[in-house]
Amino acid sequence: MEQPSEATVEAERVWDRPLVMVPLFVLLSAVGGLFPSFSFLANVYVVAIGGTLMWLGLSGRVNRRPMPARLSRSAAWWLVPALTLALIELTMFIAGSTNDYPTLSLLADPILDMYLARAAVYFGWIAAFWGLVHR
Amino acid sequence: MITRMLAIAGFVVGGLLFVVVEWRARREESSIPTLGDLAGFVMQYQVGRVPVGRIAVLGFWWWVGWHFFAR
Numbered sequence: 001m002e003q004p005s006e007a008t009v010e011a012e013r014v015w016d017r018p019l020v021m022v023p024l025f026v027l028l029s030a031v032g033g034l035f036p037s038f039s040f041l042a043n044v045y046v047v048a049i050g051g052t053l054m055w056l057g058l059s060g061r062v063n064r065r066p067m068p069a070r071l072s073r074s075a076a077w078w079l080v081p082a083l084t085l086a087l088i089e090l091t092m093f094i095a096g097s098t099n100d101y102p103t104l105s106l107l108a109d110p111i112l113d114m115y116l117a118r119a120a121v122y123f124g125w126i127a128a129f130w131g132l133v134h135r
Numbered sequence: 136m137i138t139r140m141l142a143i144a145g146f147v148v149g150g151l152l153f154v155v156v157e158w159r160a161r162r163e164e165s166s167i168p169t170l171g172d173l174a175g176f177v178m179q180y181q182v183g184r185v186p187v188g189r190i191a192v193l194g195f196w197w198w199v200g201w202h203f204f205a206r
Contacts, residue, residue: 032204035204037204038206043201043205047201049200050196053197054194058190068176071172071176072168074165075168077156078167081152081156095138101138102143104146105202112203122204129200132193132196133193135171
């Protein structure tokens with residue numbers, strides 16, 4: 001894959017700033033909140049946004065932060081929350097993801113049916129995605 | 136019904152644990168990496184010239200969005 005030149009990357013930094021990106025994310029989230037789950041437009045929209053961010057993250061068109069070359073053993077602390085959530089989610093999934101044994105997405109559905117909550121969570125998803133693109 | 140309450144409590148505890156570890160990681164002199172640094176480290180993993188770690192992390196986050204907003 002062809003990498004952009006230094007001059008191109010420099011020019012692109014003009015739009016890669018919170019003053020530009022935050023209002024854009026708010027707008028994208030406000031629109032995303034309009035499409036209910038399981039609808040065709042919700043699928044198209046999330047695939048389009050995710051695809052664009054995935055492309056930006058893989059194409060090297062966005063500046064990346066320097067990352068640690070190695071991790072300390074203390075990084076294993078992250079296994080505690082990750083395994084806690086994974087264990088509960090897996091247990092509920094195996095139990096059938098029912099009202100009595102709900103998975104996280106089943107619990108989130110009624111909340112995401114409300115426009116403001118849906119738009120707010122959409123914003124968090126896009127902002128976190130943007131953070132990952134910069135890593 | 137009790138299992139539902141236990142599941143909700145478990146998810147809340149799991150979420151709070153993420154907050155606690157991130158808070159500990161952001162303290163000065165902490166040896167725990169932040170979640171962002173951990174993700175960034177995993178994203179550096181390559182097999183040959185294929186950025187497997189990057190594809191996996193970005194792809195996972197894309198799937199999370201699709202799962203909650205569209206499926």
